[in-house]
Amino acid sequence: MQNKKLKSPAMSTLGDIIRRARQAKGWSQRDLSARTHMPQAQISRIENADVDPQVSTLIELARALELELQLIPKSALTAVEATVRSTKARSDERAFQSLMAELMRAAEQAHAMTPDREDIASLLSSLRDLQPLTPALRAGALMGDLMSVQTLLHGFLTYPPAERPRHTQPIRDAAQRLKDLRKMLAHAPAGERPAYSLDDED
Amino acid sequence: MQNKKLKSPAMSTLGDIIRRARQAKGWSQRDLSARTHMPQAQISRIENADVDPQVSTLIELARALELELQLIPKSALTAVEATVRSTKARSDERAFQSLMAELMRAAEQAHAMTPDREDIASLLSSLRDLQPLTPALRAGALMGDLMSVQTLLHGFLTYPPAERPRHTQPIRDAAQRLKDLRKMLAHAPAGERPAYSLDDED
DNA sequence: CTCGGTGATGCCGTTATCTATATCACTTGC
DNA sequence: GCAAGTGATATAGATAACGGCATCACCGAG
Structure with a gap:
């Protein structure tokens, strides 16, 4: 070098x-x-x-970093790359489902505690809209936003009730962000490659 | 280090x-x-x-060496290893079929040229016996022996007829060797793992 | 036995990584 | 604004890879 x-x-x-x-x-x-x-x-x-x-x-x-150094025969390279992609897609999907489930639980709990707050109600409905989106439509996006929603909801639920009004604006923003995202993803270029399917290479 | x-x-x-x-x-x-x-x-x-x-x-x-350095996520490692094994098994099988086909042609040609030589006849029959063996039974063995048979036959076919008697003993040995191998492989422990199937991981 | 090819090992001079430490400019949040 | 965290960079010294070259023991073929 x-x-x-x-x-x-x-x-x-x-x-x-x-x-x-x-x-x-x-x-x-x-x-x-x-x-x-x-x-x-x-x-x-x-x-x-x-x-x-x-x-x-x-x-x-x-x-x-939980990686392993491997010497792969060039002839097996494309098959191996496909395997890695598919494995990653699967684990991403598991992570999404798990996080989404937790968020739904948290949002419903928050809504039950404060049924009059429409920021919470809006966030809950945004999440409900997002859940049925297929992996192909999400395509790796969205995860970061969900994680910030997670800390948001966690703060709302764990801090004393007196602090709750302080969360109103961030929650409102997050709900709007998720609504925008859903709109964007749902209207994305239709014929995109699935980027993840239950196929197998070769 | x-x-x-x-x-x-x-x-x-x-x-x-x-x-x-x-x-x-x-x-x-x-x-x-x-x-x-x-x-x-x-x-x-x-x-x-x-x-x-x-x-x-x-x-x-x-x-x-036609290898590629790759950093594989640990979570995908077993799937990747299976992919590599399966790819290698497939290419090994192709190599075997191709070499075997060439040997059959060469042996038949030699037999046609010298129908009276029983060493050639024996070698041809040994090859015919070997051909239907499944990949699972061969399991990586046999390839080296076939390659030495290849040089043997090539020598027999390309050297002048006067030199041919010199090949008699090596050919006889090779035929015997192949017969022994077939016997050994055919009676190998039955329930061995296939080592190669058309499956897919995961 | 000799000869050619194999892999392993030694030495030397050059160059590089690597550790340790410190500093830099930049961004983010309070 | 300041403070904390980020990644990039500098310096100096210990260590090691590397290329080049030579040599070694071993082994199978003629």
Whole structure:
């Protein structure tokens, strides 16, 4: 790696994969550094392909990120990639269903406690509208918004009732955001690839 | 990698994978060295895990061996391994069928040229017996023997007729060897795992 | 037995990673 | 505004890979 600055901007390097995996876990470089007893500076250099790391270093990073270094025969590569995609889609779907179920429970509980608040009622109805959306329509979006709704509802339910009015505006905003999102997703270009089906490769 | 000599003897390291891939191609360390402009000494050290190579080094070796370095999510690992196994089994089966077809042609041609030679006749019948064996019964064996039969037949067919008696004993041996193999494989422990089926993981 | 090919090992000089530490510019939230 | 967290970058020293070259023991074929 003689050239530190001439990196291909389009290609997806190993560093990019590490970075994406780290971000998918919501970790900072320092978080990952703590879990690997490896300096944050080194992680930065690796993600930016400023260094050509040793295999043991890469393996240590991968292990912390629940990845495994594998040498795949080129002939099996497309099948393997399809397998990884399909596995990921399945686990994403499980995560969505689980989070959505929890949110529905929380929203219904909040609604029962404060039936007169229309921000809560609106949020609940937004969630009800979102639930039947197929994975193909969601296509990876939406998860982040749901997670912020989660912290929102959690705050509403756990803080003392006197604090509740403080949540009104954020909840109103979140409900509107979800309504907009649903509209956008439902009217997305129709013929898109499913991006996830119960098929199997080969 | 502070300890150069304390390597786990059971675990399959990256070096082992490189070595197996190289041997599967029938290459010596110097062959691989020539294709990677990398010293043979370095390859030896990597295969024996005497060094902790840089990622670029590993990638270069992998490229020459038609392997691809991949970071696989642990959750997808078993599915991916199944995919690789199944892909390999399929390509092995193709290779076997193709080689077997060529051998049948060659043996029949040789038999037609010299109908009185019973060594050739015996070899032909051995091949005919082997052909219907299922992949599960063969289970990876047999391929090496067929390849030596290939060079044998090729020699018999291309050298001048005067040289043909010289092949008699090797051909006789090969035919016997194949007969023994067939007997062994056909009487192998019955309930063995198929090792290859048209299934799909997950 | 000799010869060619195999893989393993040693040495050396160059270059690089890596650890440790500190600092930088930038963004986010209070 | 300040403070905290983010990722990128610098420096210095210890360690190690790497290329090049040489050599070694082993082994199967002629």
